[in-house]
Amino acid sequence: MFSIGRRCPALRSGPRLYRSPTSTRHARFSQTARNGGDNSNSSHEGRKPTGSYTRVLAIFALGVPIGWGVHTLNDTRSGPSNSAKPTDFVKYALAAKEDISSTCSIFTLKPAQGSAIDTAQLYDQPAITSVQFKQPQLQIARSYTVLPPHEGQAPDELRFLIRKEQNGEVSGYLHRLALGSTVELRGPSVDYLLPESVTDVVFLAGGTGIAPALQVGEKLGKAGMMHILWANRRREDCLGGMSDSKAPSASSSWSLFSWWSSPTTHAAVADTVTNANQSHAIVGQVESIKRRHTSGLDSKTALLVDYYVDEEGTFIRPTDVTKLLDTAVQDPGKRLILVSGPEGFVNYWTGPKQWVGGREVQGPLGGALATFDLHGWQVVKL
Numbered sequence: 001m002f003s004i005g006r007r008c009p010a011l012r013s014g015p016r017l018y019r020s021p022t023s024t025r026h027a028r029f030s031q032t033a034r035n036g037g038d039n040s041n042s043s044h045e046g047r048k049p050t051g052s053y054t055r056v057l058a059i060f061a062l063g064v065p066i067g068w069g070v071h072t073l074n075d076t077r078s079g080p081s082n083s084a085k086p087t088d089f090v091k092y093a094l095a096a097k098e099d100i101s102s103t104c105s106i107f108t109l110k111p112a113q114g115s116a117i118d119t120a121q122l123y124d125q126p127a128i129t130s131v132q133f134k135q136p137q138l139q140i141a142r143s144y145t146v147l148p149p150h151e152g153q154a155p156d157e158l159r160f161l162i163r164k165e166q167n168g169e170v171s172g173y174l175h176r177l178a179l180g181s182t183v184e185l186r187g188p189s190v191d192y193l194l195p196e197s198v199t200d201v202v203f204l205a206g207g208t209g210i211a212p213a214l215q216v217g218e219k220l221g222k223a224g225m226m227h228i229l230w231a232n233r234r235r236e237d238c239l240g241g242m243s244d245s246k247a248p249s250a251s252s253s254w255s256l257f258s259w260w261s262s263p264t265t266h267a268a269v270a271d272t273v274t275n276a277n278q279s280h281a282i283v284g285q286v287e288s289i290k291r292r293h294t295s296g297l298d299s300k301t302a303l304l305v306d307y308y309v310d311e312e313g314t315f316i317r318p319t320d321v322t323k324l325l326d327t328a329v330q331d332p333g334k335r336l337i338l339v340s341g342p343e344g345f346v347n348y349w350t351g352p353k354q355w356v357g358g359r360e361v362q363g364p365l366g367g368a369l370a371t372f373d374l375h376g377w378q379v380v381k382l
């Protein structure tokens, strides 16, 4: 998904995976009806109501509140009623920037003018969605995956986890913005449409590849079983994250297991996780999605996350993945392996995507996953 080292095409010619949304959710309460109500009051002032006029008034008296109620309900459900076309850039203001590590920050953006990106298309579609940010001086744009909304977030706000790439044109520009600055966004783009009847997902996420994983976790909900294997170079990027599998991948996994099993460790770890969840926003959001989407002891509908940190010597091993693929599923539906992260990470697991006719396509399966017996699991490169 993340094309490090590949220059994205300029705004004019950028390849788009976008499919045109056909939302009718924003049908506005008709202006005529509103004006009609107002006019009836002003232009007929002082006149004795006739029988039919009384009926008209009664219709307005009942109709306007009902219509307004429906209008308000639609607005609450689908965000701003003045949604911009996905191909048009709209202005947002940088409302907050939370540094979560030395290279990554969470950006919170609010619409700066009347129009805004259609949040229903971003959040409610069974799809992984992203938007493009414009770098105005260079007239280039890059895609960023929107984080699922979290508790306390205003309905029109958008949040993104963005890593500052060394010498990165757009990420560098975004990280230099002062609070309150205006930035131009367009979208949404659908990067992957989740098929119906997904029962199992294994998500291999590298670094900021956790953002689409969180979208899938949120959208899959209690519909199935999802296991995220999240790899980071540094602990600071997933501070406090504790793996759900008992023995995290490491050369000394047996000793880690005995360490994990000790009651003293459990108490200490619980404290660390609680504290870290309060301070590390992404790990906190991972945990909150897990809590909402894991149904007690029903092992068919759970979200599990394992953390891997290069600097601690823990890497996602092929056996960590094959173990999950071999897990017996009694009632199999669609099973997906989704891979998202820096280009090197995606290439290692799946081989590179390809450009065909100006569009980026999946290309043949390569990398480590091509050597596995996939038992019918479908691989998707993001």
Ligand SMILES: Cc1cc2nc3c(=O)[nH]c(=O)nc-3n(C[C@H](O)[C@H](O)[C@H](O)COP(=O)(O)OP(=O)(O)OC[C@H]3O[C@@H](n4cnc5c(N)ncnc54)[C@H](O)[C@@H]3O)c2cc1C
Residues within 6 Å of the ligand: 001, 002, 003, 004, 005, 006, 007, 008, 130, 142, 143, 144, 145, 146, 160, 161, 162, 163, 164, 165, 166, 167, 168, 169, 170, 171, 172, 191, 208, 211
């Ligand atoms: C669908 C999608 C969703 C994405 N979501 C996110 C997200 O949520 N968060 C996130 O952080 N990123 C995300 N990305 C990646 C993002 O779009 C950018 O690619 C990333 O921020 C780097 O862009 P940049 O303009 O800052 O860097 P660029 O200027 O494109 O440079 C990237 C790197 O390549 C190097 N480089 C550039 N040109 C050359 C060259 N000619 N030779 C050698 N090296 C070179 C640069 O030094 C830099 O390290 C997503 C990408 C896609 C496609």
